[in-house]
Amino acid sequence: MGRRRRRRPDPADAARALPEAIAALSRTLPAAPSPETFRRAKFDRPEAAPALWRLLFRVLSPLPADGALASLALEAQARWVKSALRSQGYPRRALVQLPDEGSQGARELLLALAWLLARGPLPERLLTQSHVRLGDEMPVCECEALASPGLPAPGVEAEGCVDIRHVQWLTGKLRLRWRNLMAGQQEQCALLGKIHSYTRGCHSDRSLGHLSVPETELLRDPEGGRQLLQLLEKENARLEAALEWRRRELVFWQWMDTVLDACSPEDSPPTFLPRIPEPEAGVAGLLARELQALQEELREAAEARRAAWQAAAGGHGPEWRAARRALQAAVAQDLAALQRSWEQDQGRARPHGPRRLVRTEARAPGGPDLRAAEATEALRAREACLEAVLCQLQGQCRQELARLAGARPGLIWVPPPTR
Amino acid sequence: MLPAECSRRLVAELRDALDSCAERQRQLEQSLRVSRRLLRVWEPAETPAPEPTPGPEINEEAPSSACPPSPQDLKELELLTQALEKAVRVRKGLSKAGEGVKVPSLKSGSASTATKASAPPSTSRCTGSRAPETKPPRGVHHPWVPAKDLPGRRLLLVGDGAHMGQGAGANKTEAGLRDQQIVPQAASQVPEAFTLKDKGALLRLPEAFRKAASRNARLWAQLSSMQTGDSADAAAATATATAKTQFLQKMQTAAGLPGSMLSTAEVGRLQKACSMLRLRMREELTAAVVEQPQGLWPEGPPRAALPCGGGADPVWSPQLLLYSSTQELQTLAALRLRVAMLDQQVHLEKVLMAELLPLLREQEPLGRPWLALCRAAHCLLCEGGQHFLTVLQDEPADRLSPP
Numbered sequence: 001m002g003r004r005r006r007r008r009p010d011p012a013d014a015a016r017a018l019p020e021a022i023a024a025l026s027r028t029l030p031a032a033p034s035p036e037t038f039r040r041a042k043f044d045r046p047e048a049a050p051a052l053w054r055l056l057f058r059v060l061s062p063l064p065a066d067g068a069l070a071s072l073a074l075e076a077q078a079r080w081v082k083s084a085l086r087s088q089g090y091p092r093r094a095l096v097q098l099p100d101e102g103s104q105g106a107r108e109l110l111l112a113l114a115w116l117l118a119r120g121p122l123p124e125r126l127l128t129q130s131h132v133r134l135g136d137e138m139p140v141c142e143c144e145a146l147a148s149p150g151l152p153a154p155g156v157e158a159e160g161c162v163d164i165r166h167v168q169w170l171t172g173k174l175r176l177r178w179r180n181l182m183a184g185q186q187e188q189c190a191l192l193g194k195i196h197s198y199t200r201g202c203h204s205d206r207s208l209g210h211l212s213v214p215e216t217e218l219l220r221d222p223e224g225g226r227q228l229l230q231l232l233e234k235e236n237a238r239l240e241a242a243l244e245w246r247r248r249e250l251v252f253w254q255w256m257d258t259v260l261d262a263c264s265p266e267d268s269p270p271t272f273l274p275r276i277p278e279p280e281a282g283v284a285g286l287l288a289r290e291l292q293a294l295q296e297e298l299r300e301a302a303e304a305r306r307a308a309w310q311a312a313a314g315g316h317g318p319e320w321r322a323a324r325r326a327l328q329a330a331v332a333q334d335l336a337a338l339q340r341s342w343e344q345d346q347g348r349a350r351p352h353g354p355r356r357l358v359r360t361e362a363r364a365p366g367g368p369d370l371r372a373a374e375a376t377e378a379l380r381a382r383e384a385c386l387e388a389v390l391c392q393l394q395g396q397c398r399q400e401l402a403r404l405a406g407a408r409p410g411l412i413w414v415p416p417p418t419r
Numbered sequence: 420m421l422p423a424e425c426s427r428r429l430v431a432e433l434r435d436a437l438d439s440c441a442e443r444q445r446q447l448e449q450s451l452r453v454s455r456r457l458l459r460v461w462e463p464a465e466t467p468a469p470e471p472t473p474g475p476e477i478n479e480e481a482p483s484s485a486c487p488p489s490p491q492d493l494k495e496l497e498l499l500t501q502a503l504e505k506a507v508r509v510r511k512g513l514s515k516a517g518e519g520v521k522v523p524s525l526k527s528g529s530a531s532t533a534t535k536a537s538a539p540p541s542t543s544r545c546t547g548s549r550a551p552e553t554k555p556p557r558g559v560h561h562p563w564v565p566a567k568d569l570p571g572r573r574l575l576l577v578g579d580g581a582h583m584g585q586g587a588g589a590n591k592t593e594a595g596l597r598d599q600q601i602v603p604q605a606a607s608q609v610p611e612a613f614t615l616k617d618k619g620a621l622l623r624l625p626e627a628f629r630k631a632a633s634r635n636a637r638l639w640a641q642l643s644s645m646q647t648g649d650s651a652d653a654a655a656a657t658a659t660a661t662a663k664t665q666f667l668q669k670m671q672t673a674a675g676l677p678g679s680m681l682s683t684a685e686v687g688r689l690q691k692a693c694s695m696l697r698l699r700m701r702e703e704l705t706a707a708v709v710e711q712p713q714g715l716w717p718e719g720p721p722r723a724a725l726p727c728g729g730g731a732d733p734v735w736s737p738q739l740l741l742y743s744s745t746q747e748l749q750t751l752a753a754l755r756l757r758v759a760m761l762d763q764q765v766h767l768e769k770v771l772m773a774e775l776l777p778l779l780r781e782q783e784p785l786g787r788p789w790l791a792l793c794r795a796a797h798c799l800l801c802e803g804g805q806h807f808l809t810v811l812q813d814e815p816a817d818r819l820s821p822p
Contacts, residue, residue, distance in 0.1 A: 091670055091673075092670065092673065111670065115666075115670055118663040118667050124646060127642075128735045131735050132635070134632055138751075139755070140755070160426065161420045161421060161422065161423050162421060162426040162429070162430055163420050164775075164791075164792060164795045164796070165795070166430070167433065167799065168795060168798065168799060168804055170430070170433040170434075171433065171767075171799065173437060174433065174436055174437055174440060177437065177441065177444065178440060178756070180444065181440060182756050182757075184451060185447060185753065186749050186752070188451055188752075189749040189752050191458060192745075192748065193748060194458060194616075194745075195458065198619030198620070199622060201620050202619070202621075202622045204624060211619075211622065211624070213450070213453055213454055213457065215624060216457050216615070216622070218628065219622050219624070220457060225628070229627060229628055229631055232628070232632065232635055233631055235635060236631060236638060239639065239642060243641055243642055246642075246645050247652075247655075249659055253662035253663060256666055257665075257669070260666070260669055260673065263673070286773055287690060291689075291693060294693070298700060301704055353736070353738075355738045355740035356738070356739050357739075357740050357748070358739050358740065358742070359742055359748075360741050360743065368738060369739040370739070370740050370741070371740075371741050371742075372741060372742035372751050373747065375740065376751050379754040379755060380754065383758050383761060385701040386758065386761035386765060389698075389765050390764055390768060393765065393768045394800065394802075394803075397768075397772060397797075397801050398797075398801045400776060401793065401800070401801070404779055404780065405793060411790075411811065412810070413808055413810055413811075414808055414809040416802060416807060
């Protein structure tokens with residue numbers, strides 16, 4: 001060879017970058033179509049649409065990949081995807097107008113997927129959802145339980161009018177379920193305690209010390225163990241793909257810009273929109289009132305504290321003013337940090353996932369690990385607060401009902417005996 | 420009867436609550452099943468038919484022949500064979516009448532295992548080999564690897580046929596004797612019962628699994644650090660973030676829908692924020708009541724904070740929860756469930772208030788239906804659905820109709 005090649009950014013690399021990025025995305029997402037499908041979607045090819053509907057369904061459904069859900073007809077999945085995206089605030093109307101039977105709109109679906117990817121750490125969230133649990137895990141806080149209820153599972157029918165007794169019956173049923181749950185939970189803890197003690201010293205990882213139930217189970221049942229290992233290896237492959245995706249994704253976004261440009265601009269006249277279920281408006285109003293009430297409460301409490309502080313600190317001198325300024329600066333900083341972290345928290349974050357249980361006598365203080373005693377203490381505080389809130393709400397109701405009943409003379413209300 | 424929309428919303432909320440409870444119950448029951456089974460006597464994954472001749476046993480092990488033994492398998496096999504021969508010698512010394520018959524089968528068993536390298540004994544079984552695999556995960560076959568540091572090489576054992584039919588209790592008394600005897604699966608009938616309680620400490624995780632698990636942890640750590648922006652390539656990260664924001668903005672402006680409507684997801688997040696805020700306020704205010712303002716800025720009492728900041732770490736990270744006794748664990752678990760239940764109750768209370776109070780306010784308090792509704796509402800709203808109050812009509816005497 002006579003010619004010497006100079007090392008310069010090879011255009012072939014740039015040409016490869018996009019397919020490799022898309023390939024990484026395809027490898028990390030669950031049930032993702034081939035990279036070729038993504039390319040076809042840009043050109044709105046009909047054969048690309050069904051795969052993208054299915055992908056969106058898989059990605060948006062809150063439950064893990066379920067046999068029953070996965071076998072829903074494409075049409076049903078498409079409808080569900082549309083309402084799920086709508087409830088997340090997807091801005092484009094073109095999606096809603098796509099036919100349900102699922103053979104059109106590949107480009108719009110690609111845009112929808114990109115929209116989801118841009119809003120939050122979607123691959124990571126999906127990986128966390130399906131993460132292979134190797135330890136015995138217990139969530140410490142119930143923040144996930146507070147997460148938005150999202151859409152009802154596909155296949156829920158509307159109810160007619162019910163009597164209030166039905167509501168009472170459902171409440172009773174709920175109470176019973178909780179009681180059973182608590183009893184079962186106690187037994188499970190006892191069993192875990194035993195398993196952890198019996199396998200002490202077995203784990204190669206000294207910081208863990210003993211085996212967990214999944215680990216012991218894989219020893220008891222080698223076939224199950226083999227399956228667990230396969231799942232673990234699959235997850236590892238998806239994790240590597242996710243890392244690669246993160247490294248390469250810039251070129252994907254540049255490409256998506258071109259996809260968006262390829263779409264015809266949406267017409268803006270206010271055409272008829274599918275009716276949004278009303279509860280959202282009602283709930284938002286409720287929320288607004290609640291926030292206002294909280295703000296009022298906070299303002300009162302802050303006033304009281306400020307006055308008390310001023311009285312205790314005494315007087316006004318320059319020292320006092322300087323301290324006050326310093327405090328205001330600190331508070332402003334805290335608020336700014338809070339706002340930043342809230343803004344970052346766009347996707348459905350899981351800040352405090354479940355933790356792996358480890359039985360140990362060691363009393364090393366500090367460190368990143370949480371001790372059961374500390375967690376219990378914090379939970380007790382939360383319990384007390386919730387009980388107080390519930391009591392307060394019930395008291396509010398009692399007053400209101402008494403007022404309403406009082407408007408009706410000639411009745412005696414005998415409250416139930418207090419225990 | 421309640422109006423249709425109201426009914427729908429109430430029933431939907433209660434159904435949600437019931438469903439989430441049912442889901443927890445389902446998961447709990449699954450865990451209970453697994454845990455109970457682990458604490459019982461372990462059934463061997465393959466129970467060979469109890470026959471004295473080694474041939475059929477080896478054939479039962481034959482599925483494993485599809486799987487080529489690893490060097491580790493072979494080494495262990497060799498060790499086992501040596502141990503077997505020693506055991507035969509020991510047994511000859513101790514043999515009772517009933518066990519004499521086993522010795523020839525032992526011999527033939529050991530001979531055949533020595534020659535048939537493809538039929539490894541129980542300590543290395545290729546269980547997964549029925550389905551053709553490109554990469555048989557070898558590590559998983561070695562559930563009971565000898566603890567190399569123990570002098571009296573305590574391999575987990577399979578029992579011999581003489582003790583067939585005796586329960587786990589008998590195994591315990593023979594345990595001391597058995598430890599010195601090593602009998603291959605091929606020659607024996609019923610494997611010795613294994614209980615976690617007695618022999619749990621001998622277990623070791625297979626190599627392949629350990630490797631995969633540590634790789635898994637490493638990958639998660641890498642992904643997590645990339646999330647929090649620790650990555651070396653900050654410039655690329657910023658460029659990507661900008662590109663994403665621009666894309667979202669373009670999507671929004673290209674839209675035909677008014678962007679100001681709150682989506683359900685956003686409403687949900689706001690509700691969550693509201694609840695957390697309310698709780699936090701209560702904590703602060705109740706703490707402040709107790710606290711005396713000292714100095715220029717009263718320090719809040721050092722509270723055990725749950726790791727619920729606002730720190731968004733959406734990626735799983737291997738954090739531990741340390742406990743020291745079963746009692747401690749039970750208390751924690753019970754409390755966690757109680758908090759979840761209370762949280763649900765507060766939410767339902769608000770929903771009920773929002774639905775029922777307006778109804779009662781609107782309706783004319785005329786007849787029985789209103790009274791019944793009021794009484795039921797009182798029960799639900801004020802007594803958690805558990806106690807009813809009594810309503811008495813206080814008719815003036817002159818209104819009573821004569822009998």
